[in-house]
Amino acid sequence: MTESPVFDTADTDRTLLIVEDDKAFLQRLARAMELRGFEVETAGSIAEGLARVDGRPPAYAVVDMRLGDGNGLDVVEHLRAKRPDARTVILTGYGNIATAVTAVKLGAVDYLSKPADADEVMRALLRSDDDRAAPPENPMSADRVRWEHIQRVYELCERNVSETARRLNMHRRTLQRILAKRAPR
Known part of the structure; x- marks a missing residue:
């Protein structure tokens, strides 16, 4: 450090x-x-x-x-x-x-x-307004970004699996399997 x-x-x-x-x-x-x-x-x-x-x-x-x-x-x-x-x-x-x-x-x-x-x-x-942020050293993977998005919509739908699946245009069972897994790296 x-x-x-x-x-x-x-x-x-x-x-x-x-x-x-x-x-x-x-x-x-x-x-x-x-x-x-x-x-x-x-x-x-x-x-x-x-x-x-x-x-x-x-x-x-x-x-x-x-x-x-x-x-x-x-x-x-x-x-x-x-x-x-x-x-x-x-x-x-x-x-x-x-x-x-x-x-x-x-x-x-x-x-x-x-x-x-x-x-x-x-x-x-x-940082001054003219400076641009450096790209992240370890950006989130595409799988992690997808998982974060699903988690956010799930929380916004008050943890209602059926409503979340409908809003994500996803089958409810597929969503349940994704929610049961650990977050990807």
């Missing part, structure tokens, strides 16, 4: 809000970002994140897409309204093009798949 730069916070606003409902991941990421020179506040829910934005809109935010009480895009949109210059990164375990496009339209500067490490998050937050 490479050593990360520590920033001089005297001349720039390094306030960072992390909205994540996985407590262990939230604590690790918060500590790592503090070591990288950010002044970190955390929130474990959408409601808590919105309250933090209302109290003191941060310069940076890292927001989980799916939280127990709603969609992280609500926090992104609210932050953009309160502080248009804020830079936000979305984290998700359920990568999908439609939500990535929506996140960027609402003001997110990047969209990272979990598990993302602190260096990736920092690079995404601080």
